[in-house]
Amino acid sequence: MIDGFLPLLGICIALLAMILLVVAFCQRCEVCGSLLFGFSANKGFNQTLAEAYRVCKFCGHQKVTGTVAADGSVFWFAGGVDSGGGGGE
Numbered sequence: 001m002i003d004g005f006l007p008l009l010g011i012c013i014a015l016l017a018m019i020l021l022v023v024a025f026c027q028r029c030e031v032c033g034s035l036l037f038g039f040s041a042n043k044g045f046n047q048t049l050a051e052a053y054r055v056c057k058f059c060g061h062q063k064v065t066g067t068v069a070a071d072g073s074v075f076w077f078a079g080g081v082d083s084g085g086g087g088g089e
C-alpha cells in the first residue's frame with residue numbers, strides 16, 4: 001500500500017535533512033558562521049607546512065582539515081584522499 005509508504009518516506013527525508021543540518025552546523029565556519037563551509041568550501045594547500053585546509057567562500061577563513069604528503073597527496077582528517085595536484089591521470 002502506498003498510503004503507508006509515503007509518510008515513511010517523508011520521515012526518512014526529514015531525518016536526512018536533520019542529519020545534514022547537524023553536520024552543516026558542526027562544520028560551519030568558525031568566523032562567519034556559514035553553514036555551507038562544510039559542503040562547498042574551497043580547498044587550499046600549503047606544501048611547505050604540509051597542511052591542507054578549507055577556505056570559506058564568504059570570509060576567506062582557512063581551517064586546517066588535512067595533511068599533505070611528500071608526494072602531494074592530501075589526507076583529509078574527515079577521511080578520503082586526494083591524489084597529488086601535479087600528476088595527470
Ligand SMILES: [Zn+2]
Pocket residue numbers: 029030031032033034056057058059060061
Ligand atoms: Zn567564513
